[in-house]
Amino acid sequence: MIIVLKPHSSEKSIQSLVELLLSFGVKVQRNNGVDYTVLALIGDTADINVAPIQQSDIVHKVIRVQEPFKRANRLFHLEDSVIKVGDNTIGSDTFTVIAGPCSVESEEQMMTVAKVARESGAHFLRGGAFKPRSSPYSFQGLGREGLDILKTVGKETGLGIVSEIMSMDDVELFHDTVDIIQVGARNMQNFSMLKELGKVDKPILLKRGLSATIEEWLMSAEYIMVNGNERVILCERGIRTFETYTRNTLDIGAVPVVKKLSHLPVLVDPSHATGIWWMVEPLSKAAVVAGADGVMLEVHPDPENAMSDGAQSLKPAKFASLMRELEILARTQGKKIIDKKETVTWLK
Amino acid sequence: MIIVLKPHSSEKSIQSLVELLLSFGVKVQRNNGVDYTVLALIGDTADINVAPIQQSDIVHKVIRVQEPFKRANRLFHLEDSVIKVGDNTIGSDTFTVIAGPCSVESEEQMMTVAKVARESGAHFLRGGAFKPRSSPYSFQGLGREGLDILKTVGKETGLGIVSEIMSMDDVELFHDTVDIIQVGARNMQNFSMLKELGKVDKPILLKRGLSATIEEWLMSAEYIMVNGNERVILCERGIRTFETYTRNTLDIGAVPVVKKLSHLPVLVDPSHATGIWWMVEPLSKAAVVAGADGVMLEVHPDPENAMSDGAQSLKPAKFASLMRELEILARTQGKKIIDKKETVTWLK
Amino acid sequence: MIIVLKPHSSEKSIQSLVELLLSFGVKVQRNNGVDYTVLALIGDTADINVAPIQQSDIVHKVIRVQEPFKRANRLFHLEDSVIKVGDNTIGSDTFTVIAGPCSVESEEQMMTVAKVARESGAHFLRGGAFKPRSSPYSFQGLGREGLDILKTVGKETGLGIVSEIMSMDDVELFHDTVDIIQVGARNMQNFSMLKELGKVDKPILLKRGLSATIEEWLMSAEYIMVNGNERVILCERGIRTFETYTRNTLDIGAVPVVKKLSHLPVLVDPSHATGIWWMVEPLSKAAVVAGADGVMLEVHPDPENAMSDGAQSLKPAKFASLMRELEILARTQGKKIIDKKETVTWLK
């Protein structure tokens, strides 16, 4: 960490700042310029709280040399994290596909989608049981009943189950039902819940907040990891910008940035990023070649009658043809979607 | 609600859409243009879920004529809401001042600030006991001990207490300790918590999310209100934009917009909006004349040694002089900060 | 166009609005709802000025059904535009590559890059002669001398030349020197210059403004086209958002959106979008599969000593290997970079 002091700082103030810094257990090197003085901290600064330094009257700027996250940091974990979930593996040479409708509506609906998903080679089934809706008047999901349906369908089809948690009081419930617990964009900085999820023995799929910087997103991963759960999967799902044609703007550049800064796997959700079904294909393909470890796609047997987000859902046939395209692209990148060919008719 | 259909929609699809609409309990008027058909819904559409309509294949655009919120809507509540909190009143001709440090650090610190606050005419004392910090390594607040200090200091000085809740599991605890429960920007769409707060008999100070539109903010208020708690106070605290000089960008225009759309009182927090203490004065003054019902200001007896956000905190003397300026401006707008002159030395 | 009127609009005001609308040469259908009245315009509304309608006291909302651009609109030009530039073709099954340094520095530098570019299969050479720099103290480019160098190098290597115009007074100069005239992001709404470029017989590469919506971008294309020059090539180069890790945020979703709304070819510039050389590879690859018609890449023989934007420039070897990857991906999308194999050593 480099601390640039304001010109004409008094020797007394500098001394007391240096003492504060030493109290963090680092060494302090001082460089007296003509106009300004620079303090360089030597040692591990990842967990130093910058606030009390920045608010000192004599500090012009604090520059972190080390990123403020540690467990999520590639610097301290050079190899890509590979996350085991049942028979599936996220990261490494697998390109993971999570597919399913926005909301769980019925067992029949989920079973239809699950069969399509499995048939095309997807690894996980997604479906919302508790839905974060900006309006209290919108459909809020089936709740526990939805989770039960997911569990049943997962068991029957062999697909892993991913579902979004909305309340820290449901951590145990989710632990007992799903294979990956999803944290939605709106809860990315629900720190109380993140702490609870750090104590759970289940992988967490952490979506990026609508206006979260990449650093803040990784700091939220750090919250989970520092509390004991290292199995965090990141998911870019579009950020809020001035553009109104799409619901959000997919930050495809976040994929290589995250891969550089962190060892955690990163997925892309083009359905929520755009809100438009016909954009899912080109953006899923972009995700593969930009280095993502997978995609999360909305698929619905009957989008026109979906209870939420039908406009961004693929129909089964479209999804199936997209999967073939993704498989081809994944292979050009040294990855693959499908391993166990026996379950996938079109690859046999 | 107006629904514009795509050109060449089949009569059959139109019929089935009309049936869906009728099921919402509204009348549907149909207008057949040469190129497109328009459906107008007649009746109360505030709580209609737009999603299943928008995702219909034949729908070009859905235009709400009525705002999607109802209890927060001025249309159905023409008078300004005036919220009673103990002896204090928020809204109407009062310009409310909430002052205090970012974090509760000790009883001594809080007592010092509280005396300054009361002396200058502030109505409420703020202080964070549970702190939402983007880094798990930053000071997380004193927790319950902090709340106890707040309660003690509030009792002793007669100031109302405002503190931020971070977890839905703490609702009861906050109910028993503070006078106003604050929901921070990062939890504005923590819907599970909003629902719980709807069942509490305490006013809720709802901060605007970093990237929340005004409509989404009012929808979050609606979540609380529809669950039974009508005493919601809004607080604009800066939005995230591309500008990096200030921490966030104060959306001063949100004040008149909220006053137009809603009957709820709206405060402004210039400390968090900018992160810079010398901007608090001009922006507090702007808040008064733009029509805000009050301000929330960070004041710390010793900002250089604050445990969080010292850079945006006013020193007591600066705060005291600002209060006089705000009183003068409030009077030009038909409002006043100070009612009970006996406690305020400089007004006597 | 659909115009929703405010409740309780007087019959007299409605009549005078209808007269205004009829004066635009369209038919007006009126739909009287219980609470509000809707007017639907029938006919060609693409060039109707919405402003005087929107500012009417009785208008609640104006909804365009037809996009406000016409010549750039795919609705009126179903086939993709294919733009001929010398021996090259932009659009259709060609994936165009424009490569070169940010600034022209010397003939030697340009010749080195040009040979690398041609050798790897690029079609055009880019280089700035006039540089838009936010600081008046930064290197402003070689000016006319730079253009002369570009012309010489273009002639010698057979590569087409692309360079950015900064001043409407240079239109003739550029017409006589380059093959494609580039309009930079900062001049996307320099309407006086766009009009002049509409009168020129050269293709225009129109970069998207830093905060321009896709619609505004297409409207700027329309400015050029309506003035007589239909050969417009669009180029997405990142938009300004809150994220600070990258210089801008590449809006990869803009590619499929533009392809849907317009028949014009669209390129992607990942170098300016990110400002980071190691992000150019993944994002160029994303551009290919998202449907772009080409990329514009910064390549510099010696980035460390570049006079501008070295940090985002690829070295020749990296560029060459990227070209092979792009060729492979382009082929998966039914496109190709390299046609004339004789000039490209690695494809022989």
Next chain:
Amino acid sequence: MIIVLKPHSSEKSIQSLVELLLSFGVKVQRNNGVDYTVLALIGDTADINVAPIQQSDIVHKVIRVQEPFKRANRLFHLEDSVIKVGDNTIGSDTFTVIAGPCSVESEEQMMTVAKVARESGAHFLRGGAFKPRSSPYSFQGLGREGLDILKTVGKETGLGIVSEIMSMDDVELFHDTVDIIQVGARNMQNFSMLKELGKVDKPILLKRGLSATIEEWLMSAEYIMVNGNERVILCERGIRTFETYTRNTLDIGAVPVVKKLSHLPVLVDPSHATGIWWMVEPLSKAAVVAGADGVMLEVHPDPENAMSDGAQSLKPAKFASLMRELEILARTQGKKIIDKKETVTWLK
């Protein structure tokens, strides 16, 4: 300027970087840390081009201590700039009011507005003769005829004239017609035009670009100043954000920031910032108390029939009452709008 080098930079690379730095005419102090080396530049660094430094392979970060602008910098010009325009003064204790319609439509229209403006105490009359419209199909202004009307009306009423220039070819024309040449938001980084305006002996009103940072805005002022014209007036007019209720978001905080960083006067344009007439009053009032040197307001005798931007225009009566409110607030801030009482009926 502080340059933080990457860990393990080779001594040879450091030496060659130091040589580059010395070539800029500054001294270089070197600080060798354990993990990284820091170079501090001593001397005047305001006009050093950071690009070639940043793109060095061994540079981790460049931190400017000195702002990158010089003539616009308060550091080198402690006193507020006061700009004389005819009999009027912008800056110091004057709160300047520029009023008028978006577009010049006719002499009669301008004369009506001018009389209202003068009567209420405004100093300048604004009106667009050349209009920057995002659509080529929108009204583009009366052009030269519009300027002639402005000149005539200005002479007759004694009001100064402000109008927006759209093309660098019109610099002479504007010089001979108006009192203040306005540069619109879309041309804030039209550097060729800024350079020309640097050679003119007329004050320039420089609007902030829609997505320009405060620093970029001041750099554009620097372009004009460094070319010889020191009379630059800044104007905040709203920035582009995700919020869609208002056309743009007024960045009221930019006012105190600009006053801190620069000695130039700064105005606020609430009409363009919001696009909504009823927001002009609260935001104009906010501008006064936030420290602005004036406001630019749209006033139209008949907004419903305005040829552009009627929705954001005040009617004469509303404008007149607002002027009284602004006068009262200006006096609380040690400023005044009206000096020569003889022309203002309501102040007599």
